[in-house]
Amino acid sequence: MLIGRVLVVGGGTAGWMAAAALAHKFAGTPLAITLVESAEIGTVGVGEATIPHIRHFNATLGIDEAEFLAATKGTYKLGIEFVDWGCKGDSYIHPFAEFGAPIDGVPFHHQWLASEGAGAFEEYSLPIQAARRGRFRRPDGDPYNYAYQFDAGLYARFLRGYSEARGVVRREGKVVDVALDGESGHVRAITLESGETLEADLFVDCSGFRGLLIEQALRAGYEEWTHWLPCDRAIALPCPNTGPLPPLTRATAQESGWIWRIPLQHRTGNGHVYSSGFTSDDAALGTLLAQLPAAPLAEPNRLRFVTGKRRRQWVGNTIAIGLASGFLEPLESTSIHLIQVAIGRLLDLFPTQAWDPLDAQEFNRLMALDYERVRDFLILHYHCQQRDDSKFWRHCRAMTVPDSLAHKLELFRERGVVVQYREGTFLEPSWLAVYLGQHVTPNHPDPRAGGAGVTGAMAAMRAEIAALAATMPSHEAALGMAA
Numbered sequence: 001m002l003i004g005r006v007l008v009v010g011g012g013t014a015g016w017m018a019a020a021a022l023a024h025k026f027a028g029t030p031l032a033i034t035l036v037e038s039a040e041i042g043t044v045g046v047g048e049a050t051i052p053h054i055r056h057f058n059a060t061l062g063i064d065e066a067e068f069l070a071a072t073k074g075t076y077k078l079g080i081e082f083v084d085w086g087c088k089g090d091s092y093i094h095p096f097a098e099f100g101a102p103i104d105g106v107p108f109h110h111q112w113l114a115s116e117g118a119g120a121f122e123e124y125s126l127p128i129q130a131a132r133r134g135r136f137r138r139p140d141g142d143p144y145n146y147a148y149q150f151d152a153g154l155y156a157r158f159l160r161g162y163s164e165a166r167g168v169v170r171r172e173g174k175v176v177d178v179a180l181d182g183e184s185g186h187v188r189a190i191t192l193e194s195g196e197t198l199e200a201d202l203f204v205d206c207s208g209f210r211g212l213l214i215e216q217a218l219r220a221g222y223e224e225w226t227h228w229l230p231c232d233r234a235i236a237l238p239c240p241n242t243g244p245l246p247p248l249t250r251a252t253a254q255e256s257g258w259i260w261r262i263p264l265q266h267r268t269g270n271g272h273v274y275s276s277g278f279t280s281d282d283a284a285l286g287t288l289l290a291q292l293p294a295a296p297l298a299e300p301n302r303l304r305f306v307t308g309k310r311r312r313q314w315v316g317n318t319i320a321i322g323l324a325s326g327f328l329e330p331l332e333s334t335s336i337h338l339i340q341v342a343i344g345r346l347l348d349l350f351p352t353q354a355w356d357p358l359d360a361q362e363f364n365r366l367m368a369l370d371y372e373r374v375r376d377f378l379i380l381h382y383h384c385q386q387r388d389d390s391k392f393w394r395h396c397r398a399m400t401v402p403d404s405l406a407h408k409l410e411l412f413r414e415r416g417v418v419v420q421y422r423e424g425t426f427l428e429p430s431w432l433a434v435y436l437g438q439h440v441t442p443n444h445p446d447p448r449a450g451g452a453g454v455t456g457a458m459a460a461m462r463a464e465i466a467a468l469a470a471t472m473p474s475h476e477a478a479l480g481m482a483a
Helices: 012-025 053-060 065-072 108-114 126-132 152-164 281-291 335-348 357-383 391-398 403-415 428-437 454-470
Strands: 005-009 032-037 075-077 079-083 091-095 147-149 169-172 175-180 187-192 197-199 202-205 222-224 233-236 249-254 257-263 268-274 301-304 308-310 318-320
Touching: 005 012, 005 197, 012 032, 012 053, 012 152, 012 335, 053 065, 053 147, 053 335, 065 147, 065 152, 079 126, 091 126, 091 428, 108 454, 126 454, 152 169, 233 281, 257 281, 268 281, 308 357, 318 335, 335 357, 357 391, 357 403, 357 428, 403 428
Parallel strands: 005 032, 005 202, 032 169, 079 249, 202 318
Antiparallel strands: 075 147, 079 091, 175 187, 187 197, 222 308, 233 268, 233 301, 249 257, 257 268
């Protein structure tokens, strides 16, 4: 039998995404959904870039894309540009698409590696060529995908309106106490600063880094990964737009971390992710200010974090989602995606009054896989590079990586094989973009690669992609912003 009451603790992107999805999924049922948040407690709200999976989330909720983009001041995103990562002076783009197409049954990257005069690898990606030209068009049978860049605070506000229109009740207040059931150990109720007590059957902890329920009350434990991902601080600082809006997010490597730049319709999001073990807070701010394209629009928003995840993200009758469940730095724009994944898992395993512990076990198993596989992909960027200009980069290159990543690297370096996951966020084209973009090449590519006709086929492919990219409208025109 369906449980009767769900209480989401915390708003922000995670809380309102969870509330909206629950309201949509259980429309027409007696399930009561309440969200409690305090206007006095700020949200992190700097996660402005996404990957294509967000389109499915919005579409499932029946959200109109044009309405969503207008409400969130959003822009389109064809990929992420990485500047100075493999070596200083480098630039490559991780697109949301395949590179080229197999020739004579041989994977494209092997044909490219074996062909002299084949041009740059990125010339075989339509979204990269469009992004380099500042152009965008929704795919119409074309083999590529896209995501969004938007104001996370405005997205939460948009989803609040969606949720409340579908029966979600918002309660204002700070949580000051959590009561546990003496027999089951489940959360029974929370108490607000006003003295009001709120009870529920299922609690969704979206309280951010604090983990009010999952950690402070239920002691789920935390698995720290800073020995692999040493960045532990960030400074966010918006500024006005200063020119055409590129349909991509940019990540530029620095001496002790990297700087993001995210174009929105009304401003540009900037930030510096860095390791406090290799630079000071003042120096990090100076680095960011020196590269800001215009005067800042606000005071610096400083964040501290510990990369890793809760050992258990579902404990008893409580599920942690968003920052309460863990944090992987925003290098590949996965924060909102991991919120979406957790919501999807919750909906798939939504508990009944029987409270089968297998539901929580499976949720925790799957979320651990998701976090670990994103973790490995992020480590790849730091570890596989040839920079020798700072202690930070030398440390990252010398560190021992997880066995799961070491296995993938060994197979690619030896034979150009991209290990496939049954479950995971990033597929073969993503790994290829970073491997080849950061100069990781196989010792022994496919021996079938090359041969008669391959050079001509590749030239034709390259020319067709360039021609298609040139016909696309500007990013601003696609957004309806062009004069």
